[in-house]
Amino acid sequence: MAEQNITRKDAMIFNQRVAQMSKALWKAVEKDWQQWIKPYDLNINEHHILWIAYHLEGATISDIAKFGVMHVSTAFNFSKKLEQRELLYFSKKNDDRRNTYVTVTEEGKDLLIKMNANYHNEDYSILQGSLPIRDIYGKFPEFLEVMSVLRNIYGDDFMDIFERGFQNIEKTYEDQEDYLQKTEVET
Amino acid sequence: MAEQNITRKDAMIFNQRVAQMSKALWKAVEKDWQQWIKPYDLNINEHHILWIAYHLEGATISDIAKFGVMHVSTAFNFSKKLEQRELLYFSKKNDDRRNTYVTVTEEGKDLLIKMNANYHNEDYSILQGSLPIRDIYGKFPEFLEVMSVLRNIYGDDFMDIFERGFQNIEKTYEDQEDYLQKTEVET
Secondary structure (H helix, E strand, O other): OOHHHOOHHHHHHHHHHHHHHHHHHHHHHHHHHHHHHHHHOOOHHHHHHHHHHHHHOOEEHHHHHHHOOOOHHHHHHHHHHHHHOOOEEEEEEOOEEEEEEEEEOHHHHHHHHHHHHOOOOOOOHHHHHHHHHHHHHOOOOOOHHHHHHHHHHHOHHHHHHHHHHHHHHHHHHHHHHHHHHHHOOOO | OOHHHOOHHHHHHHHHHHHHHHHHHHHHHHHHHHHHHHHHOOOHHHHHHHHHHHHHOOEEHHHHHHHOOOOHHHHHHHHHHHHHOOOEEEEEEOOEEEEEEEEEOHHHHHHHHHHHHOOOOOOOHHHHHHHHHHHHHOOOOOOHHHHHHHHHHHOHHHHHHHHHHHHHHHHHHHHHHHHHHHHOOOO
């Protein structure tokens, strides 16, 4: 590490730059995210918990807290609310009585699928703001520098779960579309 | 724009990817930021307001809300608190009675300078997580893709103010160090 060569000034400027950039990015993301999930009476944490529980196929509260980057108490409280709405259920494993596992119910899965189907391209600022890059490079930006920094902060495990969720969507999306047409879930 | 060629699936996966990435980034940034400013009894919004008012050299509340990506009421309420602590003051301009301008007091400037001087490199996760990139490329990551997306969302004006703040630090940092040594502000 060349750490010792970094002046306090450079470190501070870099840190404030990332801080302000990240705040602006997150505020735009938050607005998009809220706009998407609003019709389903979910907040961002609830949607995130459902998403993680679905893709991890049986997550503990501490998994959810870790991969959702939220406090354990936040993860627990919102999971509890989702349980009351029958979107997920709590269970214990016979060989592991200490941990409580959170699993998405059929109703919860239906909701997630319906939400994916109701995702519309038009109005999201992050998507719109990324189109010029996509037009130039033929694909959406990958933000590899950010991903690298996150890997260093949160570890390989975190990034693997991160990627697994998106691979799952890739794999299951067509099935979901079929399912939607068959069951005629209201979209 | 090649917008029409984007499938709903691709758009949704991209959007969720950015959402989760941005949340993880912001949570790490937030922790670093809070850690830095904690000794000064400021919260992130208050520090951000001071920073913007200082670098804009007379900002309106709506400037602060815009460049700090916060609600106008948030900008106003925290500015009010900073005024009570005599870190900034409100004023009107003779040729513009409608807008209230916010200016950092000498005490506010001293605080900002002291905070910069007390920035330590060691403990910030974003900084640590960026060092491997810096070791490889010889400079900190610039996150150009994120910056491009932000420019498209918030506009050139926003990015200009963003950059101006950092150029100001570059310019004034040495003066500040001199000032610190002369006045022996407690660091």
